[in-house]
């Protein structure tokens with residue numbers, strides 16, 4: 001399996017959750033690199049000042065909503081599965097339907113959207129999917145969010161195999177805290193989403209399988225081969 005980059009200049013992309021946070025930064029980065037058209041989605045209607053942006057209403061937890069988007073955005077060669085939720089759900093005590101809700105958005109949303117857009121991406125000689133994962137794909141703070149991101153990491157690896165023959169490269173993007181609505185209540189160093197968006201765009205161009213977008217992602221990934229007590233000890237000391 002070899003990886004191939006996808007042109008951004010002149011291309012058409014779709015970014016789920018493209019109205020705010022990291023998704024908004026990715027939309028802007030793709031525009032800055034010459035994308036001809038970017039579908040930016042949200043669950044509610046919104047507007048964008050750049051005429052190259054087509055806004056779409058999309059709920060990644062709804063089969064019908066995803067199918068409707070795929071009926072409209074039939075020219076996409078770049079798909080960024082960015083939409084996600086964080087519901088603060090302790091694995092032992094949170095209502096299971098809340099954890100299922102996180103899985104529905106963060107895992108099944110990725111699968112739903114990717115399945116719907118795979119035939120569209122296949123129309124292009126090379127195409128690209130970026131799945132926005134997390135450092136929490138590899139380490140848990142004890143909530144359902146990490147379950148969903150660990151599962152989405154595995155799904156990303158599975159989709160990469162499944163789509164290789166049609167020329168679609170699948171990239172997993174791992175990042176720690178970013179300065180977005182999702183982390184508004186968290187007092188910690190946070191990356192600028194624009195810097196993470198730049199790395200996502202670089203991976204689209206080079207066909208990289210994985211982006212470790214910040215120091216904590218490098219540190220945790222590197223620590224996975226150690227005894228798990230070492231990894232959690234390092235994090236506690238950080």
Ligand SMILES: NC(=O)c1ccc[n+]([C@@H]2O[C@H](COP(=O)([O-])OP(=O)(O)OC[C@H]3O[C@@H](n4cnc5c(N)ncnc54)[C@H](OP(=O)(O)O)[C@@H]3O)[C@@H](O)[C@H]2O)c1
Nearest residue numbers: 017021022042043059060082083084134177178180181182
């Ligand atoms: N912020 C961080 O520190 C951090 C760290 C690692 C990974 N991530 C991941 O980065 C991605 C973007 O997060 P963010 O930080 O930019 O969060 P955010 O500011 O809360 O934005 C979340 C985005 O996801 C969309 N979304 C949520 N549920 C959806 C659904 N069911 N269908 C369609 N769209 C939905 C939202 O759209 P609406 O406007 O419709 O709500 C919004 O655009 C997520 O996958 C998140 O897990 C974030």
